Amino acid sequence: MARGKRSRRDRRGKPAASGTAADPTVSPDPTGPGGLPLPSPVASTNLVIADIVFRAAGAMLRERMEKGLLSKSYDAAKAERLVDARGLATTAALWGASRLARRSPLGLAVVAGGLAAKVFYDRGKRLEAKRRGRNLASKTSDSES
Template identity: 40%
Template sequence: MHGPSPSTATNLAIADIALRGGTALARQAIERALLGRKYAPSKAAKILKGRTMGESMLHGALAKVAMRSVPGAIVVGGALVAKTLYDRTKAREARRDGEAKLAEMARNGEED
């Protein structure tokens, strides 16, 4: 199959950019959908916009580790399961802390 350009390198660059862009759009849609169950769309957008660079980098690094190997996926998945179980045992306290953190992220998103 031929690409839009006669150059293979250009075609690979186009494919890479298209895939990364599509992945970013899908990720944003999923994040908004998960937050949209509980928050208004405007607040969900502010929460997402208010994330720190460190949080974004950490999430990206964890995703990369999980995708590169089965042991990485097991470690990251196990840590997420453990965190979820811990949060459920501390549900009331976690809900309060989570609401406070999301409110702070929303405030940070309004400032930009």
């Protein structure tokens, strides 16, 4: 008998019995902790299902939290537009930054440093705009007198 990829044999060289005994990932009665039934008898399928559910729930929670944080500063419609109007480049950059920050302490330091630099840059721009506004207001009040 040919011994190719398709012929399954157990440790003693005998052909493996078909069914659940030959495949250790398939359990005859798939139940989880507490006796809850699992969706599939194959463990890897259950892992994929759990991964998809957790990622979707995390994305929904994150989006809801972003809208909630923005709605404190803006009205609900503008907050929703800001969250939903992200482009592909912004989404990819955010994904890359979060991945870099998660993988190592050095990556976290780089991302945190970049965020701190962005905050200082934005504050500097705001202060500069205030200063320009005051200078412009003082010039117009001087020219009117």
